[in-house]
Amino acid sequence: MASAWPGLAQRERNFDRYLDLEARYDRRPSQWVEPLVPWGAGRVQLIEIPAPDETHDNIVAFWVSNTPLRAGERRELRYRTHTFGAEPAAAAPARVIRTRQGWGGVPGDPSPPPRSRRHFMVDFAGGELENLSPDQPVEAELTASRGEIHHLQTRPLPDGRGWRASFRLDPDGQQSSDLRLRLRLRDEVISETWNHVWHPDERR
CATH class of the missing domain: 2.60.40.10 (Immunoglobulins)
Structure with a gap:
């Protein structure tokens, strides 16, 4: 996978950082999105939604284009997802x-x-x-x-x-x-x- 792709990954795999025997957050996989057609300029936005407890999945990430959509406009975004552990399979950036x-x-x-x-x-x-x-x-x-x-x-x-x-x-x-x-x-x-x-x- 190319290092220029944007994405977010869970790198920490040490059980001592979570100490959770039920959810086993230390084993949760990461997913990387590979664009199959040019998406244009943009960024990955990470959002933490206020939540009362850990039963709510309150961390989300999504792609934000630098060019906002206009009313009635349509776009096609083709992509492939890759599942992995702490690091992507290919050479990672620094x-x-x-x-x-x-x-x-x-x-x-x-x-x-x-x-x-x-x-x-x-x-x-x-x-x-x-x-x-x-x-x-x-x-x-x-x-x-x-x-x-x-x-x-x-x-x-x-x-x-x-x-x-x-x-x-x-x-x-x-x-x-x-x-x-x-x-x-x-x-x-x-x-x-x-x-x-x-x-x-x-x-x-």
Whole structure:
């Protein structure tokens, strides 16, 4: 399967993360959608529906076209689905292996920024990054639904362990911000998309 396809997968397969003997969420399969005809530009939208308990399947994902449908318009979307476990069968893009965040100030700065500024570090590994020399022009592509982004940069991790993308976020007051980050190399997307919704109460 091509790494450029959009999709969402359940990667965590450790029983200790769920501790559920009835539903066995650690064994739930993932499904990937392979478009058989061009769908045009768009994105996969992940939605969490408020639910009172775990008996409700409240996580859904669907395709959203960048071109909205007009009244009376018809479109045909042909696709094939693939079922798998933690990873797709074919070569996967670079994946996120860890995320860290904290205050976005620099120790010793005589004019420190406000405590609301957040510093994010997202590490990627695998995929094309495995055989990539540290002098390659890997770039980070980042969007934020709210707030201002500063100091976006990428750097290779030591000993070929992957690449780190880092940035600082100045939040928009008490508004949450939907953050989406991925890596590119010469106009080609080479990683999965890291998605994080930052809430004001995450400050530490």
